[in-house]
Amino acid sequence: xxxxxxxxxxxxxxxxxxxxxxxxxxxxxxxxxxxxxxxxxxxxxxxxxxxxxxxxxxxxxxxxxxxxxxxxxxxxxxxxxxxxxxxxxxxxxxxxxxxxxxxxxxxxxxxxxxxxxxxxxxxxxxxxxxxxxxxxxxxxxxxxxxxxxxxxxxxxxxxxxxxxxxxxxxxxxxxxxxxxxxxxxxxxxxxxxxxxxxxxxxxxxxxxxxxxxxxxxxxxxxxxxxxxxxxxxxxxxxxxxxxxxxxxxxxxxxxxxxxxxxxxxxxxxxxxxxxxxxxxxxxxxxxxxxxxxxxxxxxxxxxxxxxxxxxxxxxxxxxxxxxxxxxxxxxxxxxxxxxxxxxxxxxxxxxxxxxxxxxxxxxxxxxxxxxxxxxxxxxxxxxxxxxxxxxxxxxxxxxxxxxxxxxxxxxxxxxxxxxxxxxxxxxxxxxxxxxxxxxxxxxxxxxxxxxxxxxxxxxxxxxxxxxxxxxxxxxxx
Amino acid sequence: xxxxxxxxxxxxxxxxxxxxxxxxxxxxxxxxxxxxxxxxxxxxxxxxxxxxxxxxxxxxxxxxxxxxxxxxxxxxxxxxxxxxxxxxxxxxxxxxxxxxxxxxxxxxxxxxxxxxxxxxxxxxxxxxxxxxxxxxxxxxxxxxxxxxxxxxxxxxxxxxxxxxxxxxxxxxxxxxxxxxxxxxxxxxxxxxxxxxxxxxxxxxxxxxxxxxxx
Numbered sequence: 001x002x003x004x005x006x007x008x009x010x011x012x013x014x015x016x017x018x019x020x021x022x023x024x025x026x027x028x029x030x031x032x033x034x035x036x037x038x039x040x041x042x043x044x045x046x047x048x049x050x051x052x053x054x055x056x057x058x059x060x061x062x063x064x065x066x067x068x069x070x071x072x073x074x075x076x077x078x079x080x081x082x083x084x085x086x087x088x089x090x091x092x093x094x095x096x097x098x099x100x101x102x103x104x105x106x107x108x109x110x111x112x113x114x115x116x117x118x119x120x121x122x123x124x125x126x127x128x129x130x131x132x133x134x135x136x137x138x139x140x141x142x143x144x145x146x147x148x149x150x151x152x153x154x155x156x157x158x159x160x161x162x163x164x165x166x167x168x169x170x171x172x173x174x175x176x177x178x179x180x181x182x183x184x185x186x187x188x189x190x191x192x193x194x195x196x197x198x199x200x201x202x203x204x205x206x207x208x209x210x211x212x213x214x215x216x217x218x219x220x221x222x223x224x225x226x227x228x229x230x231x232x233x234x235x236x237x238x239x240x241x242x243x244x245x246x247x248x249x250x251x252x253x254x255x256x257x258x259x260x261x262x263x264x265x266x267x268x269x270x271x272x273x274x275x276x277x278x279x280x281x282x283x284x285x286x287x288x289x290x291x292x293x294x295x296x297x298x299x300x301x302x303x304x305x306x307x308x309x310x311x312x313x314x315x316x317x318x319x320x321x322x323x324x325x326x327x328x329x330x331x332x333x334x335x336x337x338x339x340x341x342x343x344x345x346x347x348x349x350x351x352x353x354x355x356x357x358x359x360x361x362x363x364x365x366x367x368x369x370x371x372x373x374x375x376x377x378x379x380x381x382x383x384x385x386x387x388x389x390x391x392x393x394x395x396x397x398x399x400x401x402x403x404x405x406x407x408x409x410x411x412x413x414x415x416x417x418x419x420x421x422x423x424x425x426x427x428x429x430x431x432x433x434x435x436x437x438x439x440x441x442x443x444x445x446x447x448x449x450x451x452x453x454x455x456x457x458x459x460x461x462x463x464x465x466x467x468x469x470x471x472x473x474x475x476x477x
Numbered sequence: 478x479x480x481x482x483x484x485x486x487x488x489x490x491x492x493x494x495x496x497x498x499x500x501x502x503x504x505x506x507x508x509x510x511x512x513x514x515x516x517x518x519x520x521x522x523x524x525x526x527x528x529x530x531x532x533x534x535x536x537x538x539x540x541x542x543x544x545x546x547x548x549x550x551x552x553x554x555x556x557x558x559x560x561x562x563x564x565x566x567x568x569x570x571x572x573x574x575x576x577x578x579x580x581x582x583x584x585x586x587x588x589x590x591x592x593x594x595x596x597x598x599x600x601x602x603x604x605x606x607x608x609x610x611x612x613x614x615x616x617x618x619x620x621x622x623x624x625x626x627x628x629x630x631x632x633x634x635x636x637x638x639x640x641x642x643x644x645x646x647x648x649x650x651x652x653x654x655x656x657x658x659x660x661x662x663x664x665x666x667x668x669x670x671x672x673x674x675x676x677x678x679x680x681x682x683x684x685x686x687x688x689x690x691x
Contacts, residue, residue: 268585272499
């Protein structure tokens with residue numbers, strides 16, 4: 001029984017199976033890129049194990065060199081996969097540092113394939129062997145070490161910095177669940193990577209007489225990450241179910257009640273007008289003027305009813321909510337790009353001040369953008385009527401003591417009348433000529449579907465302030 | 478526009494201008510006198526105690542809604558019946574409204590006959606109530622002319638007690654009882670005990686019905 005082949009085969013199989021599963025996941029849901037990143041990482045670890053096997057059964061120096069070359073290729077993909085994984089799953093980690101870590105490995109790989117080592121290794125070099133698990137396997141000889149391993153070492157250092165940076169940011173964003181992830185995922189990546197690096201270095205320095213065993217700690221990293229990924233996916237699915245539930249009952253239910261009420265008004269008026277006209281026509285000399293007014297009113301009410309239906313159907317076009325980690329900075333900046341032209345045209349100056357250490361939230365990117373667009377557009381509309389030349393919109397975001405994210409949009413426009421304040425968030429209330437009044441109602445629905453709150457803040461009388469909160473994701477259990 | 482004391486009017490309240498105008502047209506064409514308001518607050522501000530007729534109002538309105546309006550009318554001891562004409566027609570709402578003493582609860586899509594019948598019913602109820610109130614007022618005034626002692630004696634008389642018994646119960650002379658009885662029959666303008674009893678019962682019932690004297 002060849003225990004070497006058996007053991008390494010198990011490692012390879014485990015990695016391939018995990019990779020396969022996550023490739024299937026990615027195939028089903030192309031937007032869960034973390035699964036793709038994971039699959040790449042797992043395949044890379046399998047590749048590393050294969051190269052270790054090749055190494056152990058090398059006969060010539062050329063075999064050894066080939067094994068080392070391909071091992072470096074595997075490690076390149078592994079580091080790349082892990083960087084991608086951290087970025088896709090958490091949206092964190094300095095992209096430059098991560099890219100540099102990957103880039104350095106890439107350079108190392110290119111060099112090791114293209115540049116012959118100097119001096120050229122002796123093709124007749126006798127390779128050192130040891131007894132390992134009952135087999136005679138080749139181990140590294142000093143003469144055959146990768147001359148470019150400096151790049152690898154630097155890359156590993158940068159990779160550590162990348163992971164530590166992402167871990168710190170994730171920890172700071174709060175939430176017991178996040179901190180747990182930091183400990184397990186971040187900890188295992190760094191921990192096992194360190195073990196692997198130390199092992200490799202020890203083998204390289206011939207301090208210990210062993211074959212390369214780095215695929216083992218990397219397999220452990222894969223296992224931990226796979227577990228965390230599954231937990232994450234389950235968590236997101238739970239949230240999505242919850243959201244779908246609340247969304248359908250509250251949104252649809254609310255809309256149907258509003259629809260019924262809004263349609264009954266014009267329809268009721270049309271009925272009364274028709275009945276009145278009928279009675280008037282039965283009189284001896286019907287008042288034609290009054291009949292004209294009746295016809296006009298009927299016509300206007302019919303239009304009113306039509307508008308209600310049009311606006312309702314656009315509201316009812318439900319797009320499914322997709323939760324993902326949202327980096328608020330970026331979201332607001334994107335929205336500001338969208339409104340820049342309009343703001344400039346109306347001489348409105350918009351500033352955005354995010355607070356320090358903004359928590360990470362799981363939200364629907366598109367819907368959140370819509371909420372911000374609604375609030376900012378409302379502010380711009382309000383400022384259009386403002387007489388002052390100093391038109392300001394300030395957007396502030398901060399973490400609240402109740403561990404949620406609070407975003408406020410302030411504008412120094414004329415604001416709302418006290419009567420308007422009462423039905424601010426009710427559908428079809430508007431003070432605008434051409435408005436239909438569904439903006440804030442839609443914003444409210446979206447915010448509440450995310451389990452947040454939206455309100456008009458009346459503390460400051462010189463500005464009109466609309467705020468909304470989004471809860472920071474907590475441990476579901 | 479102040480309300481004419483003697484004319485029955487429909488007081489129409491709706492925050493939707495178009496619906497208000499249309500309903501006013503219909504009611505006028507059907508022969509009613511209509512006064513319109515865009516809000517319950519406006520209506521209450523102009524309401525005079527001598528107003529008779531009925532209130533036809535929307536149920537859900539921004540500032541003061543239907544239920545609130547009913548409460549305010551009850552507080553003012555106003556007898557105007559309230560008919561709800563609502564865009565929302567669910568059962569719990571209508572039950573709640575009726576419990577608070579609404580005359581009727583209609584949805585905005587009812588045909589004109591139902592609305593007109595409801596208004597007529599409300600009018601007759603209001604006229605009836607006004608008459609009863611006037612009578613009750615008269616009764617209360619009459620009984621107010623009795624002195625406390627006379628009131629006491631009278632209460633014993635309507636229980637069917639003889640003079641001797643009353644004198645014993647109240648610890649006074651039988652002769653004093655007789656004097657009080659004469660005063661009572663004169664002041665209340667009754668000629669028999671039976672009549673007195675009936676008057677007393679009517680007063681009690683009237684007070685209970687209109688929740689007075691609480």
